[in-house]
Amino acid sequence: MTQNKAWIAGCSGPRLASDEAAFFADERPWGFILFGRNVREAEELCDLSAALRAAVDRPDAPIFVDQEGGRVRRLRPPLVPDHPAPAVLGRLFALDREAGQRAAYLHGRILAIDLRRFGLNGDCVPCLDVPAPGSHQVIGDRAYGTTVEAVSALGRAAAEGLMAGAVLPVMKHMPGHGRGNADSHLDLPVVAASLEELEAVDFVPFKALNDLPCGMTAHLLFKALDPVRPTTVSPKVIGEVIRGAIGFDGLxxxxxxxxxxxxxxxxxxxxxxxAAGCDVALHCNGDMSEMRKVASAVPVIAGKSLARAEKAQRVLAVSPAMDDEDTVRAEFNELTGRLAIA
Structure with a gap:
């Protein structure tokens, strides 16, 4: 049996190029991730998903996307309906906790329905960051709220909804992006908060959801945790905080x-x-020269990383819940519609 390597790959466009297919067949990424550049038409997207899996000869290969609702969404109308940002669910939770949690679960179910229609089976949701006053707005309304209670409860519900639909959730950005003072897409955010502050707020949602199958690191430098290395490349933060204090043992x-x-x-x-402790390296931009370097630098998935990957894949092996799609969407719209008259 051919083994998979410890990386997740993007691709350059809406169709898989022949050189990409040959490269992926040789370098066998564990999974793939798609972005807006890969998404145009329904049939084309289904064909792309199938081509990626065919390249690695794995019908169950994870194909991820960032489909949060609100401003972060790779699939847009007319392929799928627009959905509200996570903060909207937080507003409902503040009015009615039970309604908010139910809406978050239904949102996860709807996202799963939307994605699986096109062969996608992984969603980089829930965002468990707790925004701090004065922080950069790169998180903003992507967060479920500004309290650990709201973020933990709604993040859990959304993840359960995704898994009920046989879609793999990825909680992010560990150990917390809510205090970031910059957009990590563009610059390195630096967090000056004390360990005590981080333990009291930032780590809490991740610890509450530490049984989820997948997590994603934050490209942040925490002065109190490792003043030299950002989380993603810090053995100290990954080992002592993410694996240790938070207790996460997923992929x-x-x-x-x-x-x-x-x-x-x-x-x-x-x-x-x-080397710092990530099980897989994520590379998204589809640049072939960069992908060759990433693929050459990562090992075959083995040991604890392999066990974590196999456990995560079991989420994809379940049969999706047999909820009626129209009923699910109608209930979600009714719950979120309450905000208009609140």
Whole structure:
């Protein structure tokens, strides 16, 4: 049996190029991730999903996407309806906790229905960051609220909804992006908060959901945790905080290594992320020259990482819940519609 390597790959466009297919067949990423550049028409997207899996000869290969609702969504109308940002569910939760949690679960179910229609089976949701006053708005309304109670409860409900639909959730951005003072797509955020502050707020939702199958690191530098290395490449933060204090033993992927928060050669970064304790390195931009470096720098998935990957894949093996789609959407719209008259 051919083994998979410890990375998740993007691709360049809406159709898989022949050189990409051959490269993936050789370098066998554990999974793939799609972005807006990959999404145009329904049939084309289904064909792309099938082609990616055919390239690695794995019908169950995870194909992820960032489909949160609100401003972060790769699939848009007319392929799928627009959905509200997570913060909207937080507003409902503040009015009625039970209604808010139910809406978050239904949102997860709807996202799963939307994605699986096109062969996608992984969603980088829930965002468990707790925004702090004065922080950069890169998180903003992507968060379920500004309290650990709201973020934990709604994040749990959304993840359960996704898994009921046989879609793999990925909680992010560990150990917390809510205090970031910059957009990590462009710069390295630096967090000056004390360990006590981080333990009291930022770590709490991740600890509450530490049984979820997948998590993603934050490209943040925490002065109180490791004043030299950002989380993604910090053995100290991953070992002592994410695996230790938070207690997460699921599959840990890096955030996108091609983001500007991390400086250095992309291959070196991929190797450093794995050495620090990430199970898989995530590379999203589809640039072939960069992908070759990433693939050369990562090992075959083995040991604890393999066990975590196999456990995560079991989420994809369940039969999706047999909820009636129209009923699910109608209930979700009724619950979120209450905000208009509140």
């Amino acid at each position: 840990l992927m890096s955030d996108d290594l091609s983001m500007k928060a991390l400086a250095g050669d992309i291959g070196d970064l991929a190797g450093a992320a794995i």
